[in-house]
Amino acid sequence: MDETITLSLDEVRDFARRVLARLGLSARQIGPVAETIVAGERDECGAHGIYRLLSCAQTISAGKVALDAAPMLHDTAPALARVDGNRGYAQLAFEVGRPVLIEKARACGIAALGLNNCVHFAALWPEVEALARAGLVAFAFTPSHAWVAPAGGARPLFGTNPIAFAWPRPAVDPFVFDFATSAVARGEIELHRRAGKPIPLGWGVDPEGQPTTDAAAALAGAMLTFGGHKGSALSAMVELIAGPLIGDMTSAESLADDEGTRSSPRGGELIIAIDPAGFLGAATAEHLARAEQIFDGILGQGARLPSRRRYEARARSLANGVTVSRKLYDDIATYLD
Amino acid sequence: MDETITLSLDEVRDFARRVLARLGLSARQIGPVAETIVAGERDECGAHGIYRLLSCAQTISAGKVALDAAPMLHDTAPALARVDGNRGYAQLAFEVGRPVLIEKARACGIAALGLNNCVHFAALWPEVEALARAGLVAFAFTPSHAWVAPAGGARPLFGTNPIAFAWPRPAVDPFVFDFATSAVARGEIELHRRAGKPIPLGWGVDPEGQPTTDAAAALAGAMLTFGGHKGSALSAMVELIAGPLIGDMTSAESLADDEGTRSSPRGGELIIAIDPAGFLGAATAEHLARAEQIFDGILGQGARLPSRRRYEARARSLANGVTVSRKLYDDIATYLD
Numbered sequence: 001m002d003e004t005i006t007l008s009l010d011e012v013r014d015f016a017r018r019v020l021a022r023l024g025l026s027a028r029q030i031g032p033v034a035e036t037i038v039a040g041e042r043d044e045c046g047a048h049g050i051y052r053l054l055s056c057a058q059t060i061s062a063g064k065v066a067l068d069a070a071p072m073l074h075d076t077a078p079a080l081a082r083v084d085g086n087r088g089y090a091q092l093a094f095e096v097g098r099p100v101l102i103e104k105a106r107a108c109g110i111a112a113l114g115l116n117n118c119v120h121f122a123a124l125w126p127e128v129e130a131l132a133r134a135g136l137v138a139f140a141f142t143p144s145h146a147w148v149a150p151a152g153g154a155r156p157l158f159g160t161n162p163i164a165f166a167w168p169r170p171a172v173d174p175f176v177f178d179f180a181t182s183a184v185a186r187g188e189i190e191l192h193r194r195a196g197k198p199i200p201l202g203w204g205v206d207p208e209g210q211p212t213t214d215a216a217a218a219l220a221g222a223m224l225t226f227g228g229h230k231g232s233a234l235s236a237m238v239e240l241i242a243g244p245l246i247g248d249m250t251s252a253e254s255l256a257d258d259e260g261t262r263s264s265p266r267g268g269e270l271i272i273a274i275d276p277a278g279f280l281g282a283a284t285a286e287h288l289a290r291a292e293q294i295f296d297g298i299l300g301q302g303a304r305l306p307s308r309r310r311y312e313a314r315a316r317s318l319a320n321g322v323t324v325s326r327k328l329y330d331d332i333a334t335y336l337d
Numbered sequence: 338m339d340e341t342i343t344l345s346l347d348e349v350r351d352f353a354r355r356v357l358a359r360l361g362l363s364a365r366q367i368g369p370v371a372e373t374i375v376a377g378e379r380d381e382c383g384a385h386g387i388y389r390l391l392s393c394a395q396t397i398s399a400g401k402v403a404l405d406a407a408p409m410l411h412d413t414a415p416a417l418a419r420v421d422g423n424r425g426y427a428q429l430a431f432e433v434g435r436p437v438l439i440e441k442a443r444a445c446g447i448a449a450l451g452l453n454n455c456v457h458f459a460a461l462w463p464e465v466e467a468l469a470r471a472g473l474v475a476f477a478f479t480p481s482h483a484w485v486a487p488a489g490g491a492r493p494l495f496g497t498n499p500i501a502f503a504w505p506r507p508a509v510d511p512f513v514f515d516f517a518t519s520a521v522a523r524g525e526i527e528l529h530r531r532a533g534k535p536i537p538l539g540w541g542v543d544p545e546g547q548p549t550t551d552a553a554a555a556l557a558g559a560m561l562t563f564g565g566h567k568g569s570a571l572s573a574m575v576e577l578i579a580g581p582l583i584g585d586m587t588s589a590e591s592l593a594d595d596e597g598t599r600s601s602p603r604g605g606e607l608i609i610a611i612d613p614a615g616f617l618g619a620a621t622a623e624h625l626a627r628a629e630q631i632f633d634g635i636l637g638q639g640a641r642l643p644s645r646r647r648y649e650a651r652a653r654s655l656a657n658g659v660t661v662s663r664k665l666y667d668d669i670a671t672y673l674d
Contacts, residue, residue, distance in 0.1 A: 077446030077615035079416045109414030110449045110609070114616055137582060153640030157631070165574050175577075177570040227564025233514040233643045236631060237502050240512075244628035245474060246616050252634065272447070272609070278414035279451055279583050291581035294494070294573060297589065303490030306570045 003326040012050065012322060013038045019053050019335050023060045025089075026068040032091035036122045041322045044313035047187055048123050050324060053332050055121045055264050062261035065089065065119045071096040079108040082246060085118030090142075090269055093118045094127055101273055102134050109278025113271045114246030120144065121264040124164035125178035125307070131273050132166035132174030140164040140178075141242040142269040146252040148182045149222035151232035154209025156222045159251030159265065160186060161238035168276070170288050175295065177306035181235040183226045189215050242270040340663040349387065349659060350375045356390050356672050360397045362426075363405040369428035373459045378659045381650035384524055385460050387661060390669050392458045392601050399598035402426065402456050408433040416445040419583060422455035427479075427606055430455045431464055438610050439471050446615025451583030452606040457481065461501035461606075462515035462644070468610050469503035469511030477501040477515075478579040479606040483589040485519045486559035488569035491546025493559045496588030496602065497523060498575035505613070507625050512632065514643035518572040520563045526552050579607040 007015070016034040025033065033056070040048030059065050069088020073096055075081050081100045085093035093115045104111035124140040131138035144159030164178035183203045192199045193215035201211050204218025212218050225231035243250045248268025249257065257266055277284045298305050344352070353371040362370065370393070377385030396402050406425020410433055412418050418437045422430035430452045441448035461477040468475035481496030501515035520540045529536045530552035538548050541555025549555050562568035580587045585605025586594065594603055614621045635642050 076618065077612075078444065079448070080446030080615045082616060107415065108445050109417030110447055111416070112447045112611065112616075137578060150635045150638070150640040153635065153638040155634075155638045157634040157638070163571075165570070167574075167577050175573070177574075179567045179570065181567075226567050229641055229643070230516045230518075230563050231567070232641070233502070233516065234500075236512075236635070236643070237504075237514075239631050240504050240628055241474060241611075243631075244624040245611065245613055247620060247624050250627075250631060252630070274449065274578075274582065275414075276582055278417045279419060279449075281413065283584060287581040287584050290587075291577055293589070294576050294580075294587060297492075297494040298487045298490065298573070301487070301490040301492045301494070303487040304566055304569070306566070306573070 004323045005326050005329055006321050006323050008321040009038055009042055009317060012041050015329075015332075016050060016053060019332060020056065022335050023057055024067045025056075025060065025065075029067075029069065029089050029092045032095050033089050036091050036126055039126050040122070041324065042314050042317040043310040044317065044322070045123065045310065047185070049322070050332055051328060052121050053335075057335060058261075059119060059121070059263040062263045064258070064261060064263035064266065073097065073100060075100070079104050079111040080114070081111075082114040082116055084116045087117055087266065088119065090115055090118035090120050091122065094269075094271075097271075098130065101271060102131065102136065105136050105273040105275045110272070110274045112273070114248070115269040115271070116246060116248050117266070118269065119264050119266050120269065123178050124162055124269075125166070125176050125310075127271060128164045128166035128178070129174055129176050131271070132168040132176065135168050135277075136273040136275055137168065138166045139272040140269060141238045143239050143243050143249070143251040143254060143267055144265040145255040145258060146250070147186055147223050147255075148225055148235060149205060150236065151225060151229040154205050154222060157252060158182075158225070158232075158235040158239055159254070160223070161235045161251070163234065163238065167291070168288065169292065169295070170285070173307070173311045175305070175307060176310075179226075181225050181231050181238060182223045183231075184223075186219075186223065189218055189223065193219060242268050246270055341660045342663050342666055343658050343660050345658040346375055346379055346654060349378050352666075352669075353387060353390060356669060357393065359672050360394055361404045362393075362397065362402075366404075366406065366426050366429045369432050370426050373428050373463055376463050377459070378661065379651050379654040380647040381654065381659070382460065382647065384522070386659070387669055388665060389458050390672075394672060395598075396456060396458070396600040399600045401595070401598060401600035401603065410434060410437060412437070416441050416448040417451070418448075419451040419453055421453045424454055424456065424603065427452055427455035427457050428459070431606075431608075435467065438608060439468065439473065442473050442610040442612045442615075447609070447611045449610075450608045451585070452608070453583060453585050454603070455606065456601050456603050457606065458601040460515050461499050462503070462513050462647075464608060465501045465503035465515070466511055466513050468608070469505040469513065472505050472614075473610040473612055474505065475503045475611075476609040477606060478575045480576050480580050480586070480588040480591060480604055481602040482592040482595065483587070484523055484560050484592075485562055485572060486542060487573065488562060488566040491542050491559060494589060495562070495569075495572040495576055496591070497560070498572045498588070500571065500575065504628070505625065506629065506632070507622070510644070510648045512642070512644060513647075516563075518562050518568050518575060519560045520568075521560075523556075523560065526555055526560065530556060579605050583607055
């Protein structure tokens with residue numbers, strides 16, 4: 001086991017902010033990017049915590065993020081808006097677009113926000129959770145880099161193409177899920193490769209398109225989607241609606257744009273928000289209360305309720321702080337030297 | 338092999354219309370219901386062709402469809418509408434709501450239509466395909482009857498909860514998919530039971546919650562979702578957004594409402610439409626053309642393009658008519674006696 005250190009969330013925030021400042025990121029971007037990293041540690045999603053500062057450093061040193069990006073809002077239709085991130089991090093673009101999306105969803109009943117030309121290093125659940133806390137039902141989608149083969153194929157075409165969803169619950173934390181449409185995260189295969197461990201069949205194919213348990217072969221070949229042809233169909237949907245539909249890149253275009261620098265994916269993100277009151281009017285509270293039967297039905301049989309583990313972790317972290325690897329912390333701290 | 342007969346699509350339509358009339362369905366409902374059955378045969382989706390007239394007969398004889406239902410449109414917000422199907426078939430409710438949905442999507446950029454209080458016996462692809470032919474990106478969702486256990490559980494809670502999607506393609510048929518979030522259709526397990534064949538592990542659990550290869554045990558226990566916890570999360574999403582969000586029943590409520598009559602599910606359906614021009618304006622054609630790279634990338638590696646098989650079948654059927662089982666045809670024809 002690694003040696004660990006315990007940090008308060010304020011210490012995580014301060015550490016992330018100082019590192020990002022040293023990397024040259026503008027103050028305006030540092031705020032929302034650091035909050036996303038704090039949220040990752042807080043919810044015990046280690047892969048989305050301070051570990052991601054390494055990706056930020058990599059992407060910034062490759063010149064693939066505009067350090068002082070100023071997102072630009074475009075109001076394109078009564079229920080649509082786009083924010084051009086101007087090659088900055090998606091977090092700031094979302095911060096610019098969020099109030100507009102909320103206002104349009106409340107005014108029209110449903111609305112969508114396209115984030116364009118943004119660098120993506122984080123999960124999507126912070127975005128949809130924030131919208132559900134504003135009382136909206138929310139969906140988010142983004143392509144990534146072309147690492148994943150379509151069902152029945154053997155060559156990378158799709159990104160890991162996550163889908164996130166959030167539902168506002170009366171009095172308790174929103175119901176949220178956020179998953180890659182690939183069988184697993186690419187980082188999971190990386191971890192197996194580093195550990196010299198075989199991967200299960202179904203995660204990837206080798207460069208000849210053959211099923212493989214060799215992590216390095218799968219990374220050189222193609223990852224597979226979850227759920228066979230159904231997961232593959234959903235991955236194609238994400239490519240379309242968070243790519244060309246909003247005038248942004250596909251995962252293949254994003255990978256080409258990366259020029260081998262192993263930077264974070266750049267491209268678009270589509271966020272849809274629905275105001276339950278738009279459909280339900282005065283009966284909104286009654287039907288949101290009725291929806292609780294679905295969660296009761298999941299928990300009542302001991303089944304898994306997505307996001308519950310994260311909220312439990314969050315309560316622990318808020319009370320006791322978080323534990324991170326001493327080596328990881330020290331590695332990142334070298335950027336402060 | 339069954340003896341078969343060949344029918345033109347006009348003959349299928351005429352047969353379906355005559356049977357539905359004899360069953361007492363109003364002329365206004367017969368039109369769209371028969372077209373859906375024709376579409377099923379035409380695309381060689383046998384389970385959604387004239388076979389479904391048996392479900393219609395069952396549901397009508399159980400008194401679970403309002404024969405002369407008159408759907409009522411409610412314009413609830415600038416980008417939302419609901420159609421109360423008044424216990425009639427969803428096809429007529431969609432016909433009433435479709436022009437309003439298209440108009441709202443074009444005016445606002447995105448819009449959603451909730452169909453309420455409808456009987457559902459068909460696939461969702463006809464709805465989303467129709468919207469894509471109007472130039473829109475479309476999504477559709479509906480709960481069904483509570484037959485499917487959540488991931489990690491063993492008791493039925495979700496319906497088979499399909500998700501359908503369509504994307505307009507320049508000059509060619511839309512890209513469309515439509516799949517159950519259950520591992521397989523319930524009818525597939527029924528077919529295995531009738532044939533005395535085992536089912537693969539992963540399709541269902543027995544009444545004690547144990548994995549089973551016994552089709553009858555799975556039907557008595559619970560079906561499983563596709564794709565493990567990810568498919569289960571999507572199924573929960575469908576329950577929420579096509580149930581309480583539009584003020585309609587969950588799959589558990591629909592099954593209770595069925596009172597053991599084995600009728601078609603009754604409840605809601607949510608349809609979302611996005612106008613690409615709302616995001617893209619004058620650049621719409623350029624980006625729709627760019628989206629073709631994704632389809633080229635799928636087909637270029639010999640992978641499966643959802644909906645392609647159906648369109649090939651459609652071309653065959655339009656040229657040569659369709660082949661149906663003589664016994665099935667005769668069984669249904671008894672309703673005409």
